[in-house]
Amino acid sequence: METDILKYFSEFLEKQDMLCKLTENQKLHSYGYSEIHTLKAVHDLPQPNVTSIAEHLRLTKGAVSKITKKLVSSKLIDTYRLADNNQKLFFSLTEKGEKLYEEHEKRHSLWRERDNKFLSSFPEQELQQIVLFMEQYNQYLEEQIAGLSRKD
Numbered sequence: 001m002e003t004d005i006l007k008y009f010s011e012f013l014e015k016q017d018m019l020c021k022l023t024e025n026q027k028l029h030s031y032g033y034s035e036i037h038t039l040k041a042v043h044d045l046p047q048p049n050v051t052s053i054a055e056h057l058r059l060t061k062g063a064v065s066k067i068t069k070k071l072v073s074s075k076l077i078d079t080y081r082l083a084d085n086n087q088k089l090f091f092s093l094t095e096k097g098e099k100l101y102e103e104h105e106k107r108h109s110l111w112r113e114r115d116n117k118f119l120s121s122f123p124e125q126e127l128q129q130i131v132l133f134m135e136q137y138n139q140y141l142e143e144q145i146a147g148l149s150r151k152d
Helices: 002-023 033-044 051-057 062-073 095-119 122-151
Strands: 075-081 085-093
Touching: 033 051, 033 085, 033 095, 051 062, 062 075, 075 122, 085 095
Parallel strands: none
Antiparallel strands: 075 085
8 A cells, every 4th residue: 555655646746747847837947946936935035035045945055045146147036235234135036036926826826726626526524634644744754854954
């Protein structure tokens, strides 16, 4: 049974990836997952800087620094400093970055709408069991990530 579950997880991930590629707007193609989600973090976080983005996305500060440099050079984000703190560098979306963020959000909305239609065909009790399983599985994966991160 465990082998079947892992097989279906693998299939699920492959099909989700395929659907993403088929449904995402051409504008998103030249940007990777980390870049798009860094844009989202810049939009969503109050006074986003390298440290807060790294914590939010669970990436290293070095990785976020590299990503933000690319996003600045692509004119998707701007940098700014606070008047009372001239050391920390913060980020904001440019108009071009805002449009890319909105396109990404539109994709998420379509994805939720599409999959909610499927999920609504199941009884609430079954969905509660799936939620419980997914919560526990995600916690397990989080522990695996934390264990591997400590080894670095």
